[in-house]
Amino acid sequence: xxxxxxxxxxxxxxxxxxxxxxxLRERCVPAAFTPVAGETRRTFSVVDDSxxxxxxxxxxxxxxxxxxxxxxxxxxxxxGAAAVVLSGSLPPGLEPATYATLIQAAGxxxxxxxxxxxxxLGAAAGAAVVKPNLAELESLTGHELTAPDGVIAAAxxxxxxxxxxxxxxxxxxxxxxxDGCWRARVPAAATGNATGAGDAVxxxxxxxxxxxxxxxxxxRHAAALGAATAAAxxxxxxxxxxxxGALTTVTVEEVR
Numbered sequence: 001x002x003x004x005x006x007x008x009x010x011x012x013x014x015x016x017x018x019x020x021x022x023x024l025r026e027r028c029v030p031a032a033f034t035p036v037a038g039e040t041r042r043t044f045s046v047v048d049d050s051x052x053x054x055x056x057x058x059x060x061x062x063x064x065x066x067x068x069x070x071x072x073x074x075x076x077x078x079x080g081a082a083a084v085v086l087s088g089s090l091p092p093g094l095e096p097a098t099y100a101t102l103i104q105a106a107g108x109x110x111x112x113x114x115x116x117x118x119x120x121l122g123a124a125a126g127a128a129v130v131k132p133n134l135a136e137l138e139s140l141t142g143h144e145l146t147a148p149d150g151v152i153a154a155a156x157x158x159x160x161x162x163x164x165x166x167x168x169x170x171x172x173x174x175x176x177x178x179d180g181c182w183r184a185r186v187p188a189a190a191t192g193n194a195t196g197a198g199d200a201v202x203x204x205x206x207x208x209x210x211x212x213x214x215x216x217x218x219x220r221h222a223a224a225l226g227a228a229t230a231a232a233x234x235x236x237x238x239x240x241x242x243x244x245g246a247l248t249t250v251t252v253e254e255v256r
Contacts, residue, residue, distance in 0.1 A: 001238070001240075002203075002207055004207060004210070006029065006030065007030050007031070007032060007077055007081075008024060008029060008030065008031040008032070008033075009031070009032055009033070009034075009070070009073060009074055009077055010031075010033050010034070010070075011033065011034050011035075011036045011040075011060075011062055011066065011067075011070055011091065012033035012034070012035060012036065012040050013035060013036040013037060013038045013039055013040050013060055014038065014039030014040055014060075015039070016039055016040040016041070016042055017033065017035075017036075017039070017040035020033075020040060021033055032073055032077065034066060034069045034070040034073055035066075036060060036062055036063075036066045037060070037063075037066070038059075038060020038061055038062070039060055040059075040060065041056070041057040041058060041059040041060065042057050043055065043056050043057065043195075045193060045195045045235055047192075047193045047233070052193055052194055052195055054195060058092070059089070059091045059092060060091060060092070061091065061092040061093040062091040062092070062093045062094055063093060064093075067093075067094060067098075071102075071105075074102065074105075075105060078105075078106055078107060078108060081108050082108060082109075082210045083108055083109045083110070083111065083128070083206050083209055083210050084102075084106050084108055084109075084110050084111070085110075085111045085112075085113070085202055085203070085206050086099050086102055086103065086110055086111070086112050086113070086114070086122070087112075087113040087114065087199060087202060088113070088114065089114065089115065089118075090114070090118050096116070096117040096118045096121055097118075097121045098118065099112060099114060099118050099121065099122040099125070100118075100121040100122050100124065100125035101125075103122055103125040103126060103127050104125050104126070109128035109129075109209055110122075110127045110128055110129075111127070111128060111129045111130075111131065111202055111205055111206045111209065112127040112129070112130045112131070112161075113130075113131045113132075113198065113199065113202045114132075115132060115136040115139065115140070116136075116139070116140065119132055119136065119140060119158070120140060120158065122161075123158035123159065123160045123161035123164070124159060124160035124161075125160060126160055126161070126162070127160070127161045127162070128161075128162050128163065128209060129161070129162065129163045129164075129165055129205050129206075129209065130158055130161045130163075130164050130165070131164075131165045131166075131167065131198070131201060131202050131205060132158075132164070132166055132167075133166065133167045133168075133169070133198055134147075134151065134166060134167065134168050134169070137151065137154050137155070137166055138154075140154075140157070140158075141154045141157060147168060147171065147174055147183075148174055148181070148183055148255050151166050151168075151174050152174060152176050152181050152255065155174070155176040156176065162177070162178060163175060163176065163177040163178065163215075164176045164177075165201070165205060165219070165222070167197075167198050167201055167226065169194070170186070170230075171185070172184045172185040172186055172223055172250075173201065173219055173222065173223050173226075174255070175215065175219055177215050179214075179215050180215070180254050180255075180256075181254065181255040181256075182215055182216060182219055182252055182253065182254055182255060183252070183253055183255050184219040184220060184222070184223040184250055184251070184252045185223075185250065185251050185252075185253075186223055186224070186226075186227040186246060186249065186250055187249050187250075187251075188249075191231065192230055192231040192232050192233055193230070193232065193233055193234065193235050194229075194230040195235035195236070196229055196235040196236035196237075197226040197227075197229045197230040198226065199229075199236060200222075200225045200226045200228070200229035200236070200238065201222045201223070201225065201226040202222075203222075203225065204218075204221045204222030204223075204224070204225040204226065205218060205222045207221065208221055208222065216252045216254075217252075219252050220247065220250045220252050221247065223246070223250045223252075224243055224244075224246035224247040224250050225238065225243055225246075227242070227246040227250070228240075228242035228243035228245075228246050
């Protein structure tokens, strides 16, 4: 939607996996999925007056052989790539260090959006950006965090990552980077379906990384894309006018 060449990789199985592949084809999004024996999980989001209730099925277990097939395709796809985004919870059957292994094998900057031990190990493997949400960072540290000081201090525990960007829901983003700490705010809370807004932020961060935008502009675009996605009724989609409008209202300030 931003005019960037992308390739979606992953593991897909069963009727749901086939449906995902078909939906991407309909949207002209290039994809190369590794087939697995299990059924791809589904998620359901019920939106009622902007309140979202989400239901998550468990994902299928992935065997060593299936992951080895994915790994081969992953390494081939990285030839000529400018960056890679690694996103989501790991399937059952894979070790917590799986994302760390993929980051080390990438040879290009990696944006990591996950949680738990996979997040900590992926950061230690040298991810260019890790993007936990506030709840995921609190779970990792074991206590409630206040913004900005507590969040920035906790972000420092993700050692090895070049930058940590924490999504705070309607309160925007906090980033701890090699160029300083920044906060991006969106003035008005979006009324729509916030499911997928964090993924949109990750996409915006990857886009800014590839374009070489300075951190304040990178965060401005990522926050605007997240806000536009939260304003749309369908998870993961956004209206371009909402994105462009949010760009004019997002404020980014350095936190000292």
